[in-house]
Amino acid sequence: MEEKKWWKEAVVYQIYPRSFMDSNGDGVGDLRGIKSRLSYLKLLGIDVIWLSPVYQSPNDDNGYDISDYRDIMTEFGTIEDFDEMLAEAHKLGIKIVMDLVVNHSSDEHRWFVESRKSKDNPYRDYYIWREARDGKEPNNWGSCFGGSAWEYDQTTDMYYLHMFSKKQPDLNWENPKLRQEVYDMMTWWGERGIDGFRMDVITMISKDQRFPDGVVRGNEKFGDSSPYVNNGPRVHEYLKEMNEKVISRFDWMTVGEGAGAGVEDAKRYAGTNENELDMIFTFEHVNLGQTQYGKWSDGSFDLVELKKVFQKWEDGLEGVAWNSLYWDNHDQPRAVSRFGNDSEEYREISAKMLATCLHFMKGTPYIYQGEELGMTNRKCRDFSEFRDIEIKNAYRDFVGGGILDEETMLKFVNAIGRDNARFPMHWDDSDNAGFTTGTPWISVNENYKKINAAAQVNDPDSIFSYYKKLIELRHQMEIIVYGVYKSKAIEHPDVFAYTRTLGDEKLFVVCNFREQEMDFTLEDGFTGDEKVLISNYDDVVKTENGIYLRPYEAKVFYRK
Missing domain, CATH: 2.60.40.1180 (Golgi alpha-mannosidase II)
Structure with a gap:
């Protein structure tokens, strides 16, 4: 029998703090709001909270652009609020796993502010700077958020790399000083009492130092950087070092976001004897049904293909590494709208079916906030209702570029856009679904009067009660784990x-x-x-x- 670990037996609940619970009426969820709802999560029965970023950030990409790794975003509260929430969670037997975002920082982080000052600044090599090539970008790579992956900086007449927003410059992991800064910061949080990290795009931290051009496909403007950025040449060396210097010192759960990682890669990242991570997230099942417009589609998928993806990962990792299981998260549309049926007739029954299908597979299951209530995608009527930088950039590129008409793009965004997961949590049928007494930072899904926690927690036939039973079974029966x-x-x-x-x-x-x-x-x-x-x-x-x-x-x- 394989080695028993607490994180294999756990059920994880992801909180997107901005949209979970607002305690002070400013329209933005916060740490005190989370603390006030921990008893709800205790009732559900979950073991671990994965907390999306709460660090200091100018919020260009909703907190995934960090300007201070050792402080809390002002809107979310203070470090004291964090400590109180952590203590309360631990008192209830709930562990807290934080989001580690170290492929890039914010351009407002003091390291980058220093780095761009001059070529000989001590922080220059904390980031990836390159000379122009023929008066243009150093290579043809495209950013994951659209446009070029390079941004020109006038001060030193050079370009810096950003695989995401231009306000998210990539950190230079080739620099041992930078790596040590990251390990020191992780240790600081570990000593504060957290229970591990979910690691954002961690498979992208090592870049091919030749920086070759990527292949340009179809009508795209930019080259594909993924062969030179995903699962790069030194990524396993870095993660082994991280494990040795930090992770191995704590009883943590670690999960890596595995952009571009296949089964064989996962065996290296999360292999039992590899001393890197506990598990990684695969994207193969959520990437099904992609079109010539990349992720933008109506969200449809082929069930046989879906089953074959799960089979490949389950068979491939059996006995050698551990799977993570999820239908949705802060970057994906709502599970019942994508994989089930969110009509009035079938929403509840199909939400329970999806929960059954996922939670009985082998691996650690993740629930995204509101999934346990069967929360759905929201049908927006206008692009002004969205807040996500990815959606805004896609609108610019596809509608502005004359590739798609506005009606088709709106259909695609309503089906697959990230804001579907970011509309506020439905607590009750009062104004703004009980999320805030103020004006929410992003509007609430109109169906909250019917779909909310208050209507479900005491109903034995509700989706919430069904999830509760699934979690109880997992805790009772080793065969499920x-x-x-x-x-x-x-x-x-x-x-x-x-x-x-x-x-x-x-x-x-x-x-x-x-x-x-x-x-x-x-x-x-x-x-x-x-x-x-x-x-x-x-x-x-x-x-x-x-x-x-x-x-x-x-x-x-x-x-x-």
């Missing part, structure tokens, strides 16, 4: 099915991803007479060869 995953009916166009096996125990999980009803034949000797651990329907309808599945039905059969 450690059982071996095996795909079933992989080519079935409508049903997601798999088994989990541990010793003489076995689970058969079956999930109908359609509103159509159908017969389904069970395998591995299961008949439908076994104990049902959890289901979003009250009974089992048996057929001659198996079971009859109703719209979005999910069942977990158990036998010993």
Whole structure:
């Protein structure tokens, strides 16, 4: 049996602080707001909070542009507020994992303010500076947020690299002094009592030092930097060093955002004996259905493809590394709108089906705030309702560039845009969903009167109660954590099915991803007479060869 670890047995809940709970009426969520809602998370039963960035930041990219790694964003409160929230969480048995954003900083960080002053400034090599080439950018790389990845700086007549916004200059990990600054900062938080880090785009910290041009595809203006930036030449060396100097000193959970990482990469990042990270996030399942416009699409996907992605990761990491499991997060649309059915008729039943499908797989499950309530995407009518820099840049490039008309772009953004996850949390049916007494920084989804926490916490049939039961089962049954995953009916166009096996125990999980009803034949000797651990329907309808599945039905059969 593989080694037991607390983070394998945990359920993680992601909080996007700006949109979670506002305690002082300024329209922005904050640390005291989070503290006031910890009892709700205790009731849900989660073990760990992953806290999106709360550090000092000018907020060009909602806190992922950090100007001081050892201070708290003014809108979110103070370092004392953070300590109080951490202490309260620990008192309730909830761990706190922070977001580590060290591929880049803000251009307002003192390191960068110094770095741009002169070529011989002691902080110059904390960032990636290059001379112009033929009077233009050092190479043809494009930024992940659109436009060039290089920004000209007049002071020294050179360019700096920014893989994201121009206000997010990339840190130079080739510089050992910079790396030591990062390790010192991580240690500082560790000694403050935090329980680990989720590491933003950590697979991008090592760049190919030749800085070659990337391939230009189709009608794109810029070259693809990913072969030279994702999983770069020294990334494993840096993470092993980070583990040795910091991570190994604490009983932490570490998860890396694995941009461009495949199964083989994951074995190196999160392999049992690699001494780097505990797990990484893959993007393959959420990137399905991409179009010639990149991520911008109607969000549709092919179920067989989706199953094959999960199968590849489950089979590939079995016994050698650990999976992380998620449907959505602060960068993805709402799970029930993308993978389920958010209509009035099927929203609840399909949200429970998606929860079943994910939480019984092998890996650590992540819940994004509001997912446990079945919160949905919001259908915005106008681009003025969005706040996300990625959406604004995409509008500039696609609509401004004459590639897409405004109506199509709005349809794509409503389906797949990041702001879907960032509209405020629905606490109750009062004004602004109980999120704030002021004017929210981004408007609230209009369906909050129907979909909110107050309506669900005491309802035994609610999505919230269903998640609560899923989490309880995970805490009670080792097979859900450690059982071996095996795909079933992989080519079935409508049903997601798999088994989990541990010793003489076995689970058969079956999930109908359609509103159509159908017969389904069970395998591995299961008949439908076994104990049902959890289901979003009250009974089992048996057929001659198996079971009859109703719209979005999910069942977990158990036998010993």
